[in-house]
Amino acid sequence: MASPAVLASEEAHSADEHAAEARVHAAEHSDEHAANATEEKEAFNPAEVIMHHIADSHGWHIFDWNDHPVSIPLPVILYTEKGLVVFSSSEFHHDQEGTHVVEAGGQRFVNIHEKIYYASDVANDHGVFAEMDHETHEVANATPWDISITKNVAALLFSAVVILLLFLPAARSYKKNPNAAPKGVAGFVEPLVVFVRDDIAKNNIGPHYKRFVPMLLTMFFFIWINNLLGLVPFFPGGANVTGNIAVTMVLAIVTFVVTNVNGNKHYWGHILWMPGLPVAVKPLLAIVEFIGIFTKPFSLMIRLFANITAGHIIVLSLVSLVFIFETVWVSPAAVLLTLFISVLELLVAALQAYIFTLLTALYIGAAMHEEHH
Amino acid sequence: MGIVTPGFGLIFWTTLTFFILLFLLAKFAWKPILKAVQDREESINSALKSAEAAKAEMASLQSNNEQLLKAAREEREAMLREARAMRDKTIADAKGAASEEAAKVLEAARAQIHYEKMSAMTEVKNQVAQLAVEMSERILRAELSDAKAQAAMVDRALEDVKLN
Numbered sequence: 096m097a098s099p100a101v102l103a104s105e106e107a108h109s110a111d112e113h114a115a116e117a118r119v120h121a122a123e124h125s126d127e128h129a130a131n132a133t134e135e136k137e138a139f140n141p142a143e144v145i146m147h148h149i150a151d152s153h154g155w156h157i158f159d160w161n162d163h164p165v166s167i168p169l170p171v172i173l174y175t176e177k178g179l180v181v182f183s184s185s186e187f188h189h190d191q192e193g194t195h196v197v198e199a200g201g202q203r204f205v206n207i208h209e210k211i212y213y214a215s216d217v218a219n220d221h222g223v224f225a226e227m228d229h230e231t232h233e234v235a236n237a238t239p240w241d242i243s244i245t246k247n248v249a250a251l252l253f254s255a256v257v258i259l260l261l262f263l264p265a266a267r268s269y270k271k272n273p274n275a276a277p278k279g280v281a282g283f284v285e286p287l288v289v290f291v292r293d294d295i296a297k298n299n300i301g302p303h304y305k306r307f308v309p310m311l312l313t314m315f316f317f318i319w320i321n322n323l324l325g326l327v328p329f330f331p332g333g334a335n336v337t338g339n340i341a342v343t344m345v346l347a348i349v350t351f352v353v354t355n356v357n358g359n360k361h362y363w364g365h366i367l368w369m370p371g372l373p374v375a376v377k378p379l380l381a382i383v384e385f386i387g388i389f390t391k392p393f394s395l396m397i398r399l400f401a402n403i404t405a406g407h408i409i410v411l412s413l414v415s416l417v418f419i420f421e422t423v424w425v426s427p428a429a430v431l432l433t434l435f436i437s438v439l440e441l442l443v444a445a446l447q448a449y450i451f452t453l454l455t456a457l458y459i460g461a462a463m464h465e466e467h468h
Numbered sequence: 469m470g471i472v473t474p475g476f477g478l479i480f481w482t483t484l485t486f487f488i489l490l491f492l493l494a495k496f497a498w499k500p501i502l503k504a505v506q507d508r509e510e511s512i513n514s515a516l517k518s519a520e521a522a523k524a525e526m527a528s529l530q531s532n533n534e535q536l537l538k539a540a541r542e543e544r545e546a547m548l549r550e551a552r553a554m555r556d557k558t559i560a561d562a563k564g565a566a567s568e569e570a571a572k573v574l575e576a577a578r579a580q581i582h583y584e585k586m587s588a589m590t591e592v593k594n595q596v597a598q599l600a601v602e603m604s605e606r607i608l609r610a611e612l613s614d615a616k617a618q619a620a621m622v623d624r625a626l627e628d629v630k631l632n
Contacts, residue, residue, distance in 0.1 A: 150471055151478060172477075241477045248481040255489050262497035269504035274511050281501075288501055308502065309494035316493075317486060341474035345482040404471065 141415040149335045149407050151247045152209045153184040157330055164189050167330070169249055173211060174240035175202055184243070193223040193234075204239070211243075212236035247342070250334030254321045262316070291315050291452065299456040300463065307459055310353065314346065315452040322403060322444030326410075326437060337447075338403035340396065347396035350455040355388065358462040391458055395451055402447050406440040 154166040168185035180200035188195055193207040196214045203214035205224045213236055214224040226235040244252075265281040272278065277285045291312050296304040321336045336342055364370065366384040368377055413436060416429040612618045 146471070151475060241475070242480050243477050244481070245475075245477060247478050251478075251481060251485050255485050258489060259492060259497075262493055262501070266497040266500040269500050273504060274508055284501070285505060288498075289505060292502065292505075309498040310490060312498050313486070313490045313493050317489060339475075339478060340472050341476075341478035342482045344474045345479055345486060349486070400472075 139415075139418045139421075141412060141419060144415065145408055145411045148411055149338060149404050150209065151245045151335075151339060153187065153206065153211075153243055153245055154189070155246045155249060155330065155334075169244045169246065171204075171211065171243040172241075173204070174242060175200065175213075176239075177202060180204075180239070192221075193225045194218070194221075196224050205236075207234050209245075210234075210238065211241050212238050246334050247336050247339050250324065250331065250336050251321070251342070253331050254317075254324050254336065257324070258316055258320050261320075287316075288312060295449075295453050295456045299453065300460040301465075303463060304456075307353070307456070310349070311452050311456055314349070314455060315448050318346070318399065318451055319445060319448035322448060323441070325403060325407065326440050326444060335404060335407050337399055338407055340400045343396040343400040346399070346451065347392035350395055350458060351389070351392040353455070354392075354458045354462045357459060359465070361464065362462045391454075395454055399447050399451055402443055406436070406443055409436050410440065 153171055154168055156164055156166040158165055166185075166189070168183045171180075171182050171184050171186075173180045177200060180202065182197060182199040186197045186199075187206045191206055191208055193205040193212070193214075195205070197204045197206075203224070204211050205214040207223070207225060212225055212234055215226055215236060218224050219226065227233070228235045261280060262284060264279075265284045268278055268281040276282075292304075292308050295315070296308045296311050300307055318337055321342075324332045325335055325337060327333055366388065367381050369380045369384070372380065410433055413429050413433045416425050416432075417423060612621070
C-alpha cells in the first residue's frame, strides 16, 4: 500500500526537476529571443503562459493592454535580517528577471521568477542584480522570509470571506427560525452539511465522530469553494489555490496531525508490532506501516494538487488553441472543448473536496478503531 | 517558485486562514447549524412518534366506539326481543283468559240451559201426570159405573201384581 505513494513522490520530485530545467531553458530562450529578434514578434509559448498562471505571483495579473501587463498590485511582506519590510508589488514594474531593484527598509530586493532575493550590489552581464550558480543554474543570492500577500494568498482570503458570507447568514437563519424548514442559503447548505456529517464523518469515524465534524466541514467547504473559485476565469477567481502544493500540504498536515494525535493503542500496536504475524515479519511490516503514516497524507496532498493543477492546465491549453493555430476558425472547437472540460472540472471540484474529506475521515476512523475480538 | 516546491509564504497564510476559518465557522456556523439540524431531526422524530401514538389512540377509540355500538345494537336487539316476547305473552294471556271466560260463560249457560230444561221437564212431567190422573179419574168414573167392570178390573190388577 505504501509503495505507489512513494513512487508518486519520486515522480513528483523528478517532475519538479524537469519543470525547473524547462523553466531555465525557457528563460534562456526568451533571453535569446529578446536579444536576437526584437523586431520579430515573439512566438506564442503556451507552456510559459500556463506555467505562469498555475504558479503563484506577487501581483495579480488581469490582462495585457497594448503589450502592457495590467495587474493588481499586492503587498510584498518580507521578514528580513533587519525586521519586517513591506512595499507594493507594483514597485517591481512587472520585472521578473531581476533587472529592477527595489529599495525598501534600507535594503535592496530583486524579483526573479516571482521569488524575491536580496539584490547584488552590481548587475551581471545580463543586467541581473544576482549571482548565478554556474553548476545548478540557480540564483545564489540569499532570500528573505517571504510572507507576501501573493495572488494565491489574496484569492485564499477572498474565498475565506466567501465561505464566511455563505455560512454565517445560514447559521443566523437557523437562529431566527428554529425548528422550521430551512430557507434560502440555509436550504442550500443544509443538505451538504448533513451529507458531510452523516456520509463522511459518521459512516467512517464511528461513534466518536462528533468532535471531528467541524474540522471536516471546514475542510470540505474550504477545498470545494477554492476549487470552484479557481474555475472562475476572471478576477477575483481563477487563482490556482488548491492546485498549489503549499495549500494542499497544509491541509494534508492537518489530516496527519489529527489522525496521529487521535490514534489509540490499537492503531499504534498495528503499526509498530502487527499482531498475528511471525516475529520475523513484524519489524519489516513496522517499517512499511511507519512509512504509511506519512504516505497517506502525502497522497492526499499530491492528489488534490495534481487534479486541480491538471484541470487548470487543460482549460488553459484549450483556450490557447486559438493562439497556437493563429486562426479564429479553431475557436468553436476550442470553446466547445473548454466548455466540456469546465463542466467536468465542476464535478472534479466537488469530487476532490469529497475525496480529501472522506479519506481524512477514513484515516481518523482507522486510527480510532476499537479492537473487536 | 516551482509548482511542486511549497512556498513558505503561502504555507504561512494558508495555515493562518484555515485555522481562523475553522475557529470562526466552528463557533458561529457549524455549531448553530448542526444544533438546529439535530434539534429539528429530534422534533420531527418526536412529532412522528406522537402522530403514531395519536393514530394508535384513534384506532383504539374507534374499536371502542365499534364495541359500544355493537353493545348498543345488541341491547336494542335484546330489548326488542323482550318487548316482542312480552307482547306475545300478553296476547297469549289475554287469549287464554278470554277463552277461559268464554268457556266459563258457556259452561254457565249450559248449566242454566240444563237446569231450565230439567225444570221444564219436571213441570211437563207434573202436568202430564196431573193430566193422566184427571184422564184416568174420568175414564175410571166412566168405566167403573157398573160393578162387573169393577170386578174385572180388580182381576187384571191382580194379575199384573202376580206378574211382577
